[in-house]
Amino acid sequence: MDKLLANGVEVVLESESVFPRGRSYSIQELLFVDYERVEELLAQHGDLETAPLLGSPWPTSQFLSHLLERVEQDPRTTFFAEYLNYTNLAYLLPGSDDNLDPLKYTAFVPSNNALAGMLYADAPDPFQLDVVLRDNLILNHLVQGRLYEDDLQDGLTLSNLANNTFTVSRNPDGTIQVDNATVIESQVFIYNLGIVYLIDGVVGITDQDVEAPPAPTTPSTTSSPSRPTWPPAPPPPRRPPDPSVPASHPPLPPPAIRFETRTEISISRRVNDGQAEPVPVSES
Template identity: 35%
Template structure:
C-alpha cells in the first residue's frame, strides 16, 4: 500500500505457544492484522500519557507509560523494547509479546477435530478444514508468497502450477527454498534467445527439487550437512562465511509455516550453464527470435523462414519465388506451419524455368499459400487421415504408414524444422496442388484470407498468465513466467513438448 503504516513487531522470544497457530492460516492472517496500524507513522518517543490506536483488524492498542517507570512504555500488556525504527513509508515498534496474547491459546479436543477455543472474536468453535491435510504446507507457502507483493512472484507463479502438493506425505514436515525473482531473471535472455523455464517439465522438476523433507531451521543446520530434495538430488549446506544452499546465499531468515519452514535464496538450485545449454538443444522450439525489419517486418515467421531457407542450397527456387510474392498480408505475424518443396520438386514440373515473379500474384500466389497452414504443427499433430486447411483454401490430407508421412502426394523428407518459437517447417519432395499440366495463368486475383485457427498451439489458444499475478504489466517479472513472448503476437508453446528426438537437430539457428 502507498499509505503510511506502523507495525508492532513481537520479538522471536514471543513465539511460545504459536507453533500450533501455524496450522491455522486464517488465524495467522488475523494475527498479522492485529499488529498493523494503517494510515499513520506512530512515533512513541515522546509519549507521556495513555494513547489508543486502531489496528487493521479493528482492535484497539493502548500505549501508556509503565507503572514501574515513566521512561518505559507498554502496548497493551507487552513491553515496548524499541519505540521507533524507521523503515520505508512506515515505523517498526518492537515489543516483547503479542498485543492480544489471549488469542494465541489454542486447544484441541481429545478427538483431534481441530477446533479452536478463543475469546470468540476469531472463528470460535469452527473446525478448520485444512488442519489435517498435507497440502496445507504448500497452501501456506503460497499465502506467505502472496503477502510479498514483489521479489518472489516468479516462484509463486510456477509453484501454483506445479504438482508438488501431490508428492507430500501425511504427518511429515517440509522445508522449501524460495529463489528470488532476480534468481530467475539471470536465466532470461536480454532481448531474444532461450529461457529454460519455458519448458514445463523442466520447470516442474526444478520447483520440486526446492523442497526437502523435514523442518530445517538455520540455527540447527551444520556446516557440510547434506540432505536430499524430493527427487533425490543432493543439497549441501555451508555456513562459512554465511549460510549457503548448494552455493546459493540464503538472503532471509527462517519463515515458519504450517508443518514446515521457508528460506529465501539468491539462486535457482540445479540450474547451470551446462544444464541450460543441453536443454536448449532439446527444445529449440522454445527459443524467442530477434525482431526482423527485413524482409517483412509484419510477418516475422515468414521473414525468419525465408532467411533460413536462403542459406540452404536445396531451396533456391522457393526462395526466389517467395522474394517477389505478395505473401506478407496473408502470412502475417506468427504461428504457422510451412510445407516447403525442395528444388527437385520445382524441377519435376518445370517451375524451375519460370521467372522469379511467376508465383507472385493470382493463381501463382495461391500455389504458395497452399503450402502454409495456420497453427504451429509438430510431427505428432500429423496423424493419419488428418485434414488441414491451407491459406489458399485447399485441403491437405495426411497419410502416415510404416514411419512414412505424406501430405497429398508429397513425402515429408525432413520434419520439425523449428523457426524459433514462431512456427515449424516440414520439407517435402513435391509441389502441392499443381503439376506440369496445370501450371497457372497468374491473372486470377489472389484468394481472400479466410483461414481460421486450427486446434493446434496458436497465439489465440495459448494459456495466459492469471490476471492476479500481473500487478506490474510490462515488467521483467512478467516475462519470466514463460518465454517472454507477447501472447498477442508470438505463438506460445509452453504446453507443447517435442516428441521426436531425431528432430532436435533440425532447428533453424
C-alpha cells in the same frame, strides 16, 4: 451505575455465574496480552501456530498451498510463485504419512534476481513452457523435514524432493550457503507446517538445463542470445490471458485442481405447527 473494572477492562456483571467455591465473570478483552505481544510471540514461536485450513489449490498439501500464498505476497519471489502455481506436485508433499503422523517441510526459495539470471532476454521463459523443467525447479528447492537455522550445520548434506543432494556451508561471517546460493532471509515459519529460506541462487538447475534457442543469423550479427538485466520483464499473469489478445507465446494451462466439491442446499420455511414446507429453488 458503577462499573467493575479489572485492569481497566470492564467486567460484564450480567455474566455472573455462581459455583460452590467462587464466581466467574466475562470480560471483553484479554488481560496482559496486546497486538505487540502477539507479534512478538509469533516471531519467536511461529512454528507452533496452527495453520488455517486452505481448500485450494492443493487441499492434500497444506504446506504447498500456504507456501504459494506466502511467495505470492513477497515481491522478491513472484517468479517462483508463478512457476509453483502451475505445478501439480501435491502428491509428493502430503500432510501426513501412512500412520497419519504429520509431515513437515523446508523450502529454499530462489529470489527473482536469481531466476532472472538464468533467463535469456530474447527467448521464451523455459520454466513456463517446459513442464519437466518447471517441476524439477520446484522439487530441487524442497526438502522433507522442518529444518531450523540451528539444524543447518556446516557440511550438512541434504536430499531434496528431486532426489538430488546439496551441501550446507557456514561462512565465517555467519552467512549460510546451500551449494553456491546464499541465504538472504532465514527461518520464515509457515505456521506449524514448515520453514522457508530465501536464497540468492538456484539449486539443482544449471545453464545447460536452460538452453536458449539459437539466435537468427543475419549479415550484421551472429551473436548468441544475451542474458537480461534485471528485471527482464514483468512476471507473467497468474491466469492465462484472454485468448482474443495476441500473445508472444502460448499461455500456460490453468493450474490443476485436486478436488472438486459440490454442495446442495435445501431451503424450507416453517408453516403450521412448526412443520417444514420445502421451498422450490428455480434452476438458473
